[in-house]
Amino acid sequence: MGLFDIEKKEGYTIIVGCGRLGANLASTMSDGGADVLIIDTDEGSFRKLSPSYGGITVVGDATDMQILREADIAKATAVVSVTNNDNTNILVAQIAKEMFHVPHVIARLYDPERECVYHELGIDTICPAVLSAKEIDKILHLQEVQEGAL
Amino acid sequence: MKTRIFLIGGFQKTKFLAKSLLKKGYHVTAINKDTEKCLAMAEIENLTVFNGDGTKPFVLEDADAYNADIAIALTEYDADNLVICELCKKKFHIKKTVALISDPKKTEFFYRMGIDSVVCAITAVANIIEQQTFLDEMATLVPIGEGRVSIAQIPIAATAPAVGKKLWEINLPKEVIVGCVLRGEQSIVPQGDTRILTGDVLVLISANKQQMAAIKELTGR
Numbered sequence: 001m002g003l004f005d006i007e008k009k010e011g012y013t014i015i016v017g018c019g020r021l022g023a024n025l026a027s028t029m030s031d032g033g034a035d036v037l038i039i040d041t042d043e044g045s046f047r048k049l050s051p052s053y054g055g056i057t058v059v060g061d062a063t064d065m066q067i068l069r070e071a072d073i074a075k076a077t078a079v080v081s082v083t084n085n086d087n088t089n090i091l092v093a094q095i096a097k098e099m100f101h102v103p104h105v106i107a108r109l110y111d112p113e114r115e116c117v118y119h120e121l122g123i124d125t126i127c128p129a130v131l132s133a134k135e136i137d138k139i140l141h142l143q144e145v146q147e148g149a150l
Numbered sequence: 151m152k153t154r155i156f157l158i159g160g161f162q163k164t165k166f167l168a169k170s171l172l173k174k175g176y177h178v179t180a181i182n183k184d185t186e187k188c189l190a191m192a193e194i195e196n197l198t199v200f201n202g203d204g205t206k207p208f209v210l211e212d213a214d215a216y217n218a219d220i221a222i223a224l225t226e227y228d229a230d231n232l233v234i235c236e237l238c239k240k241k242f243h244i245k246k247t248v249a250l251i252s253d254p255k256k257t258e259f260f261y262r263m264g265i266d267s268v269v270c271a272i273t274a275v276a277n278i279i280e281q282q283t284f285l286d287e288m289a290t291l292v293p294i295g296e297g298r299v300s301i302a303q304i305p306i307a308a309t310a311p312a313v314g315k316k317l318w319e320i321n322l323p324k325e326v327i328v329g330c331v332l333r334g335e336q337s338i339v340p341q342g343d344t345r346i347l348t349g350d351v352l353v354l355i356s357a358n359k360q361q362m363a364a365i366k367e368l369t370g371r
Contacts, residue, residue: 063229065255087205087229094232098262113207114233117240 014039014076016062016092017083021108023048025080030055037071062092065099078104086110093123152177154218158204158234159225160250161187167222168197179213205233207241215242222248228256235265257296273297291361299357301329304368308348312368318342326356326364 011034015026018040026038027050036055039062040046046057060067062081073079079096081089086109093107105123109115112127119125154177157164164180168191171178179198182188188201202209204225215221221238223231228251235247248267249260260268277297291302306312312320317328317340330353331338331346338344346352346368356364 063256064253065259085229087227087233090236091229091232094263095259099259111206114205114237117236120240 011035011077012037012072012075013078013080014068014071014073014096016040016079016081016089018042018045018048018057019082019084020048022080022082023050025082026055027053037076039067039071063088063095065095068095068100073100073102076100076102078102078106080106080108082108086114090114090118090123093118094121097121097123153220154179156181156210156213156215156218156221156238156244158221158223159183159230161191163250164224165191165194167224168194172196179218181209181213205230205237207237210234210237210242215244218242218244220244220246220248222250224250226252228253232260232263232265235260236263239264268296297359299355300361302354302356302361302365304352304354304365306346306348306350306352307369309370310348310368311370312346313348315346316342317344317346320346320367322367323356323360323363325358325360326354329353329355 013036015022015038018038026036030036030053039058041061043059058071079102081092083089089107093105096102097105108126112130115125155171157180168178180191181200181204183203185201188199192199200213221244223234225231231249235249238244238247246266249265251270254270254273257268257270291300293300328340331340332351
């Protein structure tokens with residue numbers, strides 16, 4: 001990909017929480033040419049973003065609707081809430097969905113037990129424990145098949 | 151069967167509330183994730199105490215949430231209180247859920263998420279302070295429907311601009327009505343042509359925070 005032929009993509013994504021996942025996601029999306037804004041309460045956490053990150057950073061509490069308005073949430077096509085607190089992610093996701101009618105809302109939940117309650121609200125949830133378990137199972141299964149073939 | 155009430159999170163408020171509810175004959179269960187606080191609360195007679203994180207479904211299940219009638223979320227975080235109430239409502243089908251919140255701007259959002267009653271500590275305290283400040287003008291002010299509607303009792307002094315006027319001559323805000331006029335031993339349900347006299351006490355029903363404007367119109371203060 002050349003310097004000037006970065007394809008401009010439609011849409012605008014807000015990422016809440018600049019942890020490892022948030023920073024990684026924001027950097028990847030920004031490198032891919034997407035409009036990204038990332039919110040975190042701690043300014044220092046933005047150092048995790050890649051040096052080429054071309055999006056906006058906002059310092060503030062994303063559960064505060066004023067901060068979300070400043071982030072222009074009404075224009076967002078997606079909100080991804082990946083703070084380290086499940087309940088904060090749920091709160092942010094529900095505010096995005098119910099108050100600002102954002103089309104795509106994704107929340108990361110460490111605890112898979114709460115998932116069922118939020119599916120019916122139209123919020124997609126990502127659960128690292130479940131994903132990891134599936135992936136490990138896949139690898140182990142693959143190895144078994146290979147061993148069986150030998 | 152006794153009405154079963156769950157108090158989730160909080161400490162000082164929870165203790166006070168638990169004692170008050172137990173005294174009224176309810177069955178009260180307190181859930182707290184802090185072991186020390188649980189031990190302190192366990193000293194309250196007849197209070198069932200559970201040590202665990204109330205935002206986790208299995209903790210609520212262990213505490214027998216399926217048989218609870220009312221759940222009150224009192225943690226210090228708005229997000230936790232939202233999750234507690236939503237779990238109680240959607241998973242355990244508890245009829246009434248009450249959430250304490252610290253950010254007044256989220257009140258509407260919490261109601262929209264299906265929580266039956268939202269109590270904002272900041273607004274409640276501010277309202278009480280405001281009421282206390284104007285105590286000499288108002289005998290009582292009772293907020294109803296989370297403060298959207300209030301009933302106030304207003305004594306009319308001789309100097310009040312409303313004295314001698316008929317009710318329809320007074321320019322009251324639209325959302326305010328005078329429900330009753332207390333005159334000595336009499337209580338009058340007023341009509342438009344009821345005249346207001348010195349020493350009357352008006353019972354005012356007002357919506358949307360209009361009571362201050364109405365009181366100013368009636369008493370001149």
